[in-house]
Amino acid sequence: MGEMEQLRKEAESLKDQIIVARKGFADTTLQEAVAGTAVVSRVQLKTRKTLRGHLAKIYAMHWGAGLTQCVSASQDGKLIVWDTLSTNKVNAIPLKSSWVMTCAYAPSGNLVACGGLDNMCSIYNLKGKDGNVKVMRELASHTGYLSCCRFVSDSEIITSSGDCTCILWDIETGTEKTIFAGHLGDCMSLGVAPDFKSFISGACDYTAKHWDIRDGNCTHTLSGHESDVNAIGFFPNGNGILTGSDDATCKLYDLRSDQELITYQDATIMCGVTSLAPSLSGRLLLAGYDDFNVNIWDALKAERVGVLAGHDNRVSCIGVSSDGMACCTGSWDSFLKIWN
Amino acid sequence: MSSNSNLTNMRRLVEQLRLEASVERIKVSQAAAELQQYCLQNATKDALLVGVPTGSNPFREPRSCSLL
Numbered sequence: 277m278g279e280m281e282q283l284r285k286e287a288e289s290l291k292d293q294i295i296v297a298r299k300g301f302a303d304t305t306l307q308e309a310v311a312g313t314a315v316v317s318r319v320q321l322k323t324r325k326t327l328r329g330h331l332a333k334i335y336a337m338h339w340g341a342g343l344t345q346c347v348s349a350s351q352d353g354k355l356i357v358w359d360t361l362s363t364n365k366v367n368a369i370p371l372k373s374s375w376v377m378t379c380a381y382a383p384s385g386n387l388v389a390c391g392g393l394d395n396m397c398s399i400y401n402l403k404g405k406d407g408n409v410k411v412m413r414e415l416a417s418h419t420g421y422l423s424c425c426r427f428v429s430d431s432e433i434i435t436s437s438g439d440c441t442c443i444l445w446d447i448e449t450g451t452e453k454t455i456f457a458g459h460l461g462d463c464m465s466l467g468v469a470p471d472f473k474s475f476i477s478g479a480c481d482y483t484a485k486h487w488d489i490r491d492g493n494c495t496h497t498l499s500g501h502e503s504d505v506n507a508i509g510f511f512p513n514g515n516g517i518l519t520g521s522d523d524a525t526c527k528l529y530d531l532r533s534d535q536e537l538i539t540y541q542d543a544t545i546m547c548g549v550t551s552l553a554p555s556l557s558g559r560l561l562l563a564g565y566d567d568f569n570v571n572i573w574d575a576l577k578a579e580r581v582g583v584l585a586g587h588d589n590r591v592s593c594i595g596v597s598s599d600g601m602a603c604c605t606g607s608w609d610s611f612l613k614i615w616n
Numbered sequence: 617m618s619s620n621s622n623l624t625n626m627r628r629l630v631e632q633l634r635l636e637a638s639v640e641r642i643k644v645s646q647a648a649a650e651l652q653q654y655c656l657q658n659a660t661k662d663a664l665l666v667g668v669p670t671g672s673n674p675f676r677e678p679r680s681c682s683l684l
Contacts, residue, residue: 309648557658
C-alpha cells in the first residue's frame with residue numbers, strides 16, 4: 277500500500293475516532309440539562325442613540341474597552357471613533373482604501389485598526405503627539421481580503437483573511453509572528469478569548485476552529501453548519517463558542533466537551549446570520565441577519581425572546597459594550613444604533 | 617499540484633487529526649452545568665437581560681429638569 281493510501285485510511289479512521297469520542301461524552305444535551313429552567317421573559321430594547329455621519333454602508337464596528345467609545349468602518353472610506361453618549365465623532369479617519377471590511381479597537385484605547393479588499397491591516401495611533409491620527413503600520417502579506425482583525429495588545433494583532441489563513445502580527449516590526457493555516461475556505465471572522473491565550477475563527481469551509489496563540493496549533497475543529505460561518509464569538513466564560521452562518525442558524529459549541537451543544541433556529545428565519553454578540557452574562561445571544569433585523573435568543577433555552585427592528589437595510593455588525601450596558605448595531609443603511 | 621505536495625498536505629492533515637483526536641474532553645452535562653451557572657451568577661449585572669432603571673441609564677436623557 278502506498279504511503280498516500282495509508283495516510284488516507286488513517287485520516288478516515290481518525291475522523292471516525294473523533295466522532296465516537298465526542299458521542300462518548302454526550303451523556304445529555306443542553307436542552308435536557310436546562311429543562312427545569314424557565315425561558316427569560318420578553319426582551320424589549322429601545323434605540324437610545326443613532327450615530328449619523330457615515331455616507332455609505334457600514335461594514336464593521338467594535339466597542340472600546342472603555343465604556344462608551346466605539347469605532348466603525350464604512351465603505352465611504354472612513355473610520356469613525358464615536359463617543360456614544362454624546363453621539364459626537366471623536367475622530368474621523370480617512371482611509372487610503374475605501375473597501376474596508378473590518379475594524380478593531382485596541383483594549384488600551386490607544387490604537388484602532390482596519391482592513392478589507394486592500395488585503396492589508398492598517399494600524400492607526402489615536403494618541404499621537406500632535407493630535408493627528410496617522411497610519412502607524414501597514415501589515416501586508418495576506419493574499420486575500422482582510423475579513424476581521426482583533427488586537428491582543430498594543431503590540432500584537434490577529435487578522436483573518438479570504439486567503440484561508442489567520443495571522444498573528446508583531447505591530448512594532450510589522451511582521452508575521454505566526455501563520456494559522458488549516459481552514460479550507462475564506463476565513464470570515466475571528467474572536468479572541470477573554471484570557472487572550474487563544475482565538476477562534478469561522479470560515480467558508482463551514483467550520484469553526486480554535487487556535488492556541490502561542491504554539492500556533494489548531495486545537496479543535498467544530499463542524500455542523502451547512503454553509504459559510506460568517507460570525508463567531510466566545511461565550512463570556514471562555515469555554516463556549518457561538519457561531520452564525522449563511523445556513524440561517526447560530527450554534528453554541530463547548531470547547532471542553534468538543535462538540536455542538538445547541539442550534540438557534542426557527543422555521544420563519546430563512547436568511548443568513550451576519551454578526552453576533554452575547555450579552556454580559558451570556559444568557560442572551562444577539563444576532564444580526566440579512567433581513568435587516570436582530571434576533572435576541574435565550575442562549576440556554578434556544579428560544580427567540582426579542583427582536584431589534586430599526587434599520588432599513590442589512591445589519592452588518594453588532595457588539596455589546598464591555599460593561600454590558602448597551603448593544604450597538606451597524607447597518608448598510610449607514611447608521612449605527614445604540615440599544616438598551 | 618505535484619504528488620510531493622499532495623503527500624505533504626496529507627501528512628499535515630493526519631498530524632492535525634491526531635492532535636484533535638487526542639484532546640481531553642469533559643461530559644456535556646458538566647459543560648452545560650457550568651454554562652448555566654455562569655449565566656445565573658452574572659444575571660443581575662447583565663443590563664440587557666434585567667433592564668436598567670431610567671435614572672441610572674447613561675444612554676438615556678433624564679426626563680425632568682429642575683429649575684434652579
